[in-house]
Amino acid sequence: MSDNEFYTGAKPPINFTLKVIATDLPLSDPAFKMKIVFDFVPTFSQDARSDAPNFHGNKVYRIMNFITQRVIKKVIEWIYYDRGNEANARANELKLPHNYPNAIAIYDERQKIKASCEQGDLSYLDHREERATTKEGDCIEDIVGEFFNRPDRPIWEKEKSVTRVTYEQLSPPAISVDTRTAINGDKRPK
Secondary structure, eight states: OOGGGGOBTTBOOOOEEEEEEEOSSOTTSTTOOEEEEEEEOOOOOSSOOTTOOOOOHHHHHHHHHHIIIIIHHHHHHHHHSOTTHHHHHHHTTOOOOTTHHHHHHHHHHHHHHHHTSOTTOOGGGGTTTSGGGSOTTSSHHHHHHHHHTOTTOOOOHHHHTEEEEEEEOSSSOEEEEEEOOOOBTTBOOO
C-alpha cells in the first residue's frame, strides 16, 4: 500500500497515533487518572514534504466517533454474539449476552439471503445491520449497542484478552482482532 493511496488530490491524509493510559475506575471517581497522547506526524517518506498532515479537530472527531460507535462495537459483537457462544456459555457457566437469540436470528436470515447472492456479493451483510435500514431495536446495531451500554454487562475473558484491533476500509472493509492466550503458571485452563 503506497502513501499516495490516502491522498485526496494534493491533500495529505490524516495520520495520528493515540496512546492512552487510565486507571480502571469510572470517570466520575475522584481517584480516576488518565493520560492521552495524540501524535500527529506525516507519513514516513524520504523526501521532505510541505503538505504534512496537521491536526483538524472536526475530522479527528469524526474518526474517533466512528471508532467508538462502529469499530469497538463490532469487536464486542464478535466476542459476545458469535454462534459458538451458546455451547461456550454452557460449558463455562457464563450468561449469554442480552438479546443473543435475536442476533442469531438476524445472522440466520443473512445466511438465507447469502444463498441467493452472486459469488463475491457481500450485500447480505447489510441486512438488519443498522437502524437506518430497519425499525428501532430490530437490528444488530441496536442489539449490540444496548448490551454494550449496560453498566452491569459481563466482561468475558475473551474481551479482556484483546491485544490489537485492525480496521481497513478499503474494498471491502475488513476488521481483525488479535487476542492473547497464555497458559503458564498463573493462568491454568479450567
